[in-house]
Amino acid sequence: MTLPTAHEPVVGLPGSPAYDEATRVFNLVAPARPAAAVTARGIEDVRLALARARADGTGVRVHTTGHTSAATRPMDGALLIRTRLTGRVEIDAVRRTARIPAGTTWGEVAEAAAPHGLAAPHGSTPGVGVVGYLLGGGVSFYGRYTGLAANSVRAVELVTADGDLVRADAAGDAELLWALRGGGGGFGIVTAVEIELFPVAKVVTGGAYWSAAHARPLLDTWQEWTRRAPREATTTLRIMNLPPVPGVPPELAAGPVLCVDGAVLAATEDDVPAALDRADALLGPLREIAPVLMDTWAPTDPVGVLSAHMDPEDPVPFIGDHHLLRDLGDEGAEAFLRAVGPGSGSPLAVATLRQLGGAFAEPHPHGGALSQVDADCAYMGSGPPFGPVTVEALEQHCAVVREALAPWDTGRTIPSLVESGRRPQSHLDRESAETVARVRSRIDPKGLFAGDVAHHTVVGDLPG
Helix, strand or coil, X not given: CCCXXXXXXXXXXXXXXXXXXXXXXXXXXXXXXXXXXXXXXXXXXXXXXXXXXXXXXXXXXXXXXXXXXXXXXXXXXXXXXXXXXXXXXXXXXXXXXXXXXXXXXXXXXXXXHHHHCEECCCCCCCCCEHHHHHHCCCCCCCHHHHCCHHHHEEEEEEECCCCCEEEEECCECHHHHHHHCCCCCCCCEEEEEEEECEECCEEEEEEEEEEHHHHHHHHHHHHHHHCCCCCCEEEEEEEECCCCCCCCXXXXXXXXXXXXXXXXXXXXXXXXXXXXXXXXXXXXXHHHHCCCCEECCEXXXXXXXXHCCCCCCCCECCEEEEEEECCCHHHXXXXXXXXXXXXXXXXXXXXXXXXXXXXXXXXXXXXXXXXXCCCCEEEEEEECCCCCCCHHHHHHHHHHHHHHCHHHECCCCCHHXXXXXXXXXXXXXXXXXXXXXXXXXXXXXXXXXXXXXXXXXXXXXXXX
């Protein structure tokens, strides 16, 4: 790899501070190991890095926070560009839009939008990067009301393989905009996105925790509620085996617990009483089943939604899996608990069922390649290889859970939720995948970004 000249961004080689900065990932089990790496602070940095890669004949990879590093292809021999472009989130309160520089996290967006009474369809963690989440689908705690987060994207600015800065929107290259939203990546280096926001006055959000000894009636009651839940509510049910480490409340580390968390949207102040009633319709019957160990559900502003899930903020090692499920019913609930519940021997720290339906299930009239999800819930399970728990044990149990839930598996995934490149992934039908591939060939004819294309995009394709 040729070293940069003085006016170029510092392209770091392994062992250098620049390399260490650019290759930081959230999942420590899946470090990024490219041949060289650079942090791009501006568009000219991106262009110069791409020119260097073209001159050296190397492929180019891109990431921001590295939350999905375990789901990506190996970076051997490539130049990694970490996008952390300078600039602030620009809110247009009249149009209800936000222009977001690449590298921005959802916490920054939520804080910028909240003073205007607006919110974005962000994930459950403030430190997740905006661009990868959005273009990979995006499953929000507002999602049953807004649909997949990718549907909120109105424009994407990116630098192509030849260094051109283009803007894909409805008026200019609508086909590229369509392909970018859920198409599986590999088009160029995104430098900014423009998204739609929506009004929010308050959000009833938080988590309630019970001993997992009561898991079956709690799961049954939650499942029954999900079948008639209002669109304003999006929730998850989690079986959690948390270690007694700093940051974990003692009452949650004394044994397996079951958590129901989520958010109920109140778009206006007049909607707040209805949101409280909707939350109580969910939580009231659950609270009658067994004593609550901890309960944080309460009305708050949109920024508070980002702390409801209590995800770790610092990088951690973990092994995980994800797939989309049909309605589990009684048999599926029993299979789920046999695989991850009390007495199962599961080494997973968290096994999650995230409620879908509502707007998630509806095709968006102006959506992209992935605009809807035909499933009742999303499964995600993960655990850290700490102490006696090994990587091998976690991998094996991911396979056990996958087999147990196979009768309800739709065969599809959502790219932004995928945690492993070694298990089946598929999210597009063949016609959409072929159209995406055609657009990708037009934008990147020499395949400079081919390494960033998601694995196994078409439904039915299996790992090679």
